[in-house]
Amino acid sequence: MPKIRLVNINKKYEGLHLLKNVNLEIPNNTLFVILGPPRSGKTALGRILAGLELPDSGSIFFDDEDVTYKGPNQRNVSLVFQDFALYPHLTAYDNIASSLLKSRLTKEEIRKRVKEFAEYLKIDHRLTHYPSELSGGEKQRVAIARALVRGAQIIILDEPFVRLDYKVREDMRAQLYRLHRDLGVTVIILSSDHMDAMAFPDNIAFMLEGEIIQVGNLDAMYEQPTNLSIAKYLGLVEMNVFPAKSILDLKGTEIPRSLSMLDGTMLIGFRPEHVTLHYENTLKPDKIILAGKVKITEIVGSETIVHLDAGLLEPVKVLISMIVRKTPGEAVRVAVDVKDIYVFDAKGKFVGRGGDLIGGDIAR
Amino acid sequence: MRVIRMLGYLGLIIYGLFILGPLYVMIVTSLKNINDVFSIPPKLLPFVDFQPTMEAFEFVANTRVLYAFLTSLGVATAATAIAVIPSLLAAYGFSRYKKAAMNDERSFFILLTLRMTPPFAVVLPIFLYWNLFKLYDTYFALVWTYSVFSVPLAVWLLKGFMDGIPLSIEEAAKLDGYTFMERLRKFIIPVLGPGIAATIALVWLFLWNEFLFALKLGGSNVITYTSYLPQLRVGQRIMWNVLGAIGVLGAIPPLIIFLIFRKQIIRVYLGR
Numbered sequence: 001m002p003k004i005r006l007v008n009i010n011k012k013y014e015g016l017h018l019l020k021n022v023n024l025e026i027p028n029n030t031l032f033v034i035l036g037p038p039r040s041g042k043t044a045l046g047r048i049l050a051g052l053e054l055p056d057s058g059s060i061f062f063d064d065e066d067v068t069y070k071g072p073n074q075r076n077v078s079l080v081f082q083d084f085a086l087y088p089h090l091t092a093y094d095n096i097a098s099s100l101l102k103s104r105l106t107k108e109e110i111r112k113r114v115k116e117f118a119e120y121l122k123i124d125h126r127l128t129h130y131p132s133e134l135s136g137g138e139k140q141r142v143a144i145a146r147a148l149v150r151g152a153q154i155i156i157l158d159e160p161f162v163r164l165d166y167k168v169r170e171d172m173r174a175q176l177y178r179l180h181r182d183l184g185v186t187v188i189i190l191s192s193d194h195m196d197a198m199a200f201p202d203n204i205a206f207m208l209e210g211e212i213i214q215v216g217n218l219d220a221m222y223e224q225p226t227n228l229s230i231a232k233y234l235g236l237v238e239m240n241v242f243p244a245k246s247i248l249d250l251k252g253t254e255i256p257r258s259l260s261m262l263d264g265t266m267l268i269g270f271r272p273e274h275v276t277l278h279y280e281n282t283l284k285p286d287k288i289i290l291a292g293k294v295k296i297t298e299i300v301g302s303e304t305i306v307h308l309d310a311g312l313l314e315p316v317k318v319l320i321s322m323i324v325r326k327t328p329g330e331a332v333r334v335a336v337d338v339k340d341i342y343v344f345d346a347k348g349k350f351v352g353r354g355g356d357l358i359g360g361d362i363a364r
Numbered sequence: 365m366r367v368i369r370m371l372g373y374l375g376l377i378i379y380g381l382f383i384l385g386p387l388y389v390m391i392v393t394s395l396k397n398i399n400d401v402f403s404i405p406p407k408l409l410p411f412v413d414f415q416p417t418m419e420a421f422e423f424v425a426n427t428r429v430l431y432a433f434l435t436s437l438g439v440a441t442a443a444t445a446i447a448v449i450p451s452l453l454a455a456y457g458f459s460r461y462k463k464a465a466m467n468d469e470r471s472f473f474i475l476l477t478l479r480m481t482p483p484f485a486v487v488l489p490i491f492l493y494w495n496l497f498k499l500y501d502t503y504f505a506l507v508w509t510y511s512v513f514s515v516p517l518a519v520w521l522l523k524g525f526m527d528g529i530p531l532s533i534e535e536a537a538k539l540d541g542y543t544f545m546e547r548l549r550k551f552i553i554p555v556l557g558p559g560i561a562a563t564i565a566l567v568w569l570f571l572w573n574e575f576l577f578a579l580k581l582g583g584s585n586v587i588t589y590t591s592y593l594p595q596l597r598v599g600q601r602i603m604w605n606v607l608g609a610i611g612v613l614g615a616i617p618p619l620i621i622f623l624i625f626r627k628q629i630i631r632v633y634l635g636r
Contacts, residue, residue, distance in 0.1 A: 014463075052535055073541035085532035089554045099540035150540070 002062035002076070002153065003028045004049070004186070009058035011044050018044040019055070020210040027203070031180045031187045035197050036207030037233065042190040043082075045207070046156045049188070050079040062154075073102075078147035082159040084139045086131035092142045093118075093127040099150040117145040120182075121175065137168040141175070148185070156188045161196065173199045194234050197221075206230050228267065228348035237272040237305055237319050239342070242312050244268050247288070250311055256285055256338050258354075266351065269342040272305065272319035278335035287335040290316060294326045308332060387615075394420050394608030401604045420609040429610060432592040437617070439503065439578075439588060440571035443510030444564055451515050452560070455522035456552070460531070472523075479516035483576045491580050501583035509577055514567045521566065521632060525559025526552075562628035565621050572618060589614055 004026040011019040018041045026032050034042050047053045049060065051072035059068045067075045086095050093114060100110045118124040121141040131139055140160065147155050160176070161169045177200070180187045189196055197204050201218030206227075214226045218234070225231040232239050245264030248255060262268070270288075278289055292310030299305075304324045307315040318334055326332065341354035392408060393401060395416040400407055407413030454475075461467055494505040529552065537547045553560065578588040593610060596603050622629065 050539065052538065072539045079535075079539060081532040081536060083530055083532055085530060085536040087533060087536070087551055087555070089551075089557070098537070098542075102541040146536075146540075 002065075004154065005061040006045075006049075007059045007061065009045070009048060009055045009060070011041075011048065011053070011055050013044070018210050019048070022058070022210070022212055024205055024212055024215065026186065026188065029180075029184050029186055030203050031177065031189075031200050032203045032205070033189045033191055033197050033200050034205050034207060035191055035194065035233070037229075038192050040192075040207040041210040042192070042207055043158055044210075046079060046158055046188070046190045049154075050077050050156055051075055052079070073099075076151070076153040078150070078152035078155050080140075080143045080147050080155065080157045080160060082162065084131075084143040084163075086139055086142055086146075088131050091128055091130055092123065092134065092138075095131070095142055096127075096145045096149050098146065103150070113149055114145075117149050120179075121145050135168075136164050137172060140164060140172060144175075144179070148179075148183070152185070154186045154188065156190065158190045159192065160189060161191070161193065169195075197234065206233070224350065224353070225342070226350050228269065228344045228350070231269055231342055231344075231350070235271055235273070237317050239269045239271050240275070240314075240316050241267050241269040241344075242314075244343075246312055250290070255288060258286075258338060259288065262343065265346045267344040267346065267348070269344060270336045270340055272317040273321075274340040275316065275318040275334050275336050277318070277320065277324075278333040284335065286338050288338065288341070289333060289335045291331070291333045292316065294328050294330045294332055296328065297324075297326045299323055299325075306332070308334060310334075390608045390611045392608075393605055394612050396420070396605050398601070398603065398605055420603075420605040423603075423606050424609050424613070427596075428587065429589065429592060429613075432587045432589040433613065435503075435586060436572060436578075436588040436590065436614075439506050439510060439586075440568050440574075442503075443507045443514060443571055444568045446507065446511040447514035447518050447567060448560070448564060451518035451522055451563075452553075454515070454519045455526050456548070458519065458523045459526035460534075475516050475519060478513065479520075483513075487576055487580050490577075494581060500581065501585045503586055506578065506581050506586055506588075509581060510571050510574065513577075514571065517570065518563050518567050521563045522556070522559060524632075525556055525563075528559075529555055558628045558631070561625055562632045565625040565629055566632065569618050569621060572614075 004024075006022055006024045009019050009022040010017075022041075022045065024045075034045065036042050044053070048055050051067070051070060051074070055068065059066055061067065062075065072079075086092075087098065090098070096114045096118065097110050100113060103110075105113070114127075115124060118127055121144060123138055123141045123145065126134060126138055126142075131142070134142065140163075144155070144157075157176070161172060164172060173196075176187055176189070179185065189200065191197070197218055204214075204216065204218060204221060205212050206214045206221065208227070208229050214221055214230055221230055222234050225234070228241065232241070243264070244259075244262045244266045247268055248260060248262070248264065259268075278287075290308070290310040292308045295307040295309045295315050297304060297306050302321070302323060304320045304322065304326075306318040306320065306324070306326055308318055310316050316334065338354040343351040343354070343356075345351055389408075392410060395410055395418075396407070396414055397417050397419050400414045403414075410416045457464070458467060458472060490509060491500070494500045494502075494509075499505045533551060533555070534547055537551045542550065573590065574588075575590040578586075578591040579594075582588065582591055589610060593607060596606050596610075
């Protein structure tokens with residue numbers, strides 16, 4: 001399993017700059033998630049990695065070997081397409097065996113290999129069926145078996161879970177993890193679902209508009225996002241973001257002194273899960289306390305999302321991890337710890353956390 | 365809803381009568397002798413109005429009609445076979461290389477105009493060309509003309525089917541290590557199978573029924589069954605019963621094709 005290194009990859013397509021100077025290193029034998037909203041360039045990156053497309057400029061290295069101009073079957077990479085791309089006129093067995101027919105293996109060896117992977121992925125009882133007779137999860141597994149059977153050391157999965165039911169998704173995530181652990185293959189998941197990042201939190205690259213804007217683990221991205229988009233993207237409910245000025249200018253609200261040092265053009269963000277209901281009437285030097293009226297209450301499973309009209313541009317979202325029934329119009333006070341806020345500059349670049357404010361690192 | 369359904373069925377029944385009526389008359393006429401054909405009021409019920417006879421079919425057996433049938437069969441089949449292969453490649457190009465320099469709506473439209481031009485507008489120049497090359501009244505001339513005129517239809521149909529095959533299937537084959545020709549042979553053509561069958565069936569049916577080119581580009585040598593029909597007269601009398609018999613025989617091959625490729629052809633017309 002080679003280490004993958006992408007150097008200054010650029011790709012334009014129909015006037016769109018799909019990939020802008022992408023540099024990325026994927027260590028060997030990792031389970032790597034490339035996360036990003038739709039059209040952020042993930043698929044283009046995956047296709048270039050797999051050798052289906054050439055970059056306009058830049059190089060791809062597997063260990064120290066330059067594979068930029070090698071064809072898809074000359075590198076040890078396989079791609080599982082979002083639509084699985086199974087050959088509809090062939091049975092599951094023939095689908096899996098298709099790449100082996102191009103090798104020098106004998107019929108018996110091919111049969112053994114296909115069986116081995118089919119058993120591993122628990123589809124050995126479905127091998128005589130055609131793709132149209134298989135369920136979504138089975139199709140996915142046939143596609144994965146087909147990708148692995150020729151001995152690929154790197155397997156890229158493009159949005160592997162969007163076509164599957166929620167129940168099957170969990171099962172498939174576990175399968176992928178097992179596969180990575182048992183076979184030692186590098187698994188690269190291209191995904192727009194932050195749940196995938198939560199399932200595989202160790203190695204994540206976040207892509208936005210053709211650029212990789214952060215690489216690291218989920219905790220780092222959650223706690224220290226480099227960019228407002230990442231902060232908004234990671235989280236069960238999207239982060240509340242307001243211009244600092246609009247919060248500082250609020251009437252009837254207590255603003256800690258440390259915050260009043262902020263430049264008004266900066267953006268203050270805080271996660272709905274960090275907002276708590278506040279019943280006391282005392283001042284807290286380290287909390288922002290917002291007062292307002294309930295607009296809507298959504299109950300999601302065992303959690304409640306309260307949309308609070310606090311006199312800001314948009315309602316403040318509050319995530320409470322139990323069921324709370326708040327009627328619209330009810331007056332509510334909520335509090336956010338200063339250490340929980342995120343500060344961004346006007347362009348959305350991360351400046352620091354609220355904790356840094358107290359130390360005076362972020363000043364006017 | 366039930367009323368609308370009933371009206372729908374009523375419409376279909378009326379439409380069916382329009383279609384089946386002439387067919388019935390054709391079949392009945394082929395079973396009459398020449399005197400019954402011209403009787404007024406018309407005799408429509410065999411065994412009741414008139415005694416059926418195989419006279420017309422026997423007459424047909426003694427003419428060159430069998431030869432004309434074989435010609436039609438051969439010419440239509442050869443022309444279809446010749447037209448389908450380049451059409452397949454052209455359709456692949458139109459479907460897959462959307463960004464290629466010449467591949468835009470205009471070039472596809474130009475190709476289709478070949479089909480949309482009324483045959484009457486081009487039949488004379490084409491006749492003159494073949495005459496110039498001393499190929500008038502040869503099988504080669506008719507087959508070649510048929511092929512050329514079938515290509516637009518075939519490309520149009522095949523492109524539609526090709527568009528229905530996800531590109532990812534081809535790319536998966538690429539990842540599996542197959543070359544372009546292997547991908548075409550092992551993946552595209554088999555998946556396209558029903559579409560190719562429907563295309564062949566429709567192109568063949570059009571050629572089987574073709575009349576104008578057959579009449580103008582064939583002479584005493586090349587006679588298809590359609591161009592043979594107008595010759596069937598004895599004196600001033602048109603032998604309707606013989607025409608009916610040839611019509612009945614001529615309807616058999618399309619009928620067989622329709623029965624075999626029914627599913628695929630319906631799919632074409634429903635656009636699926």
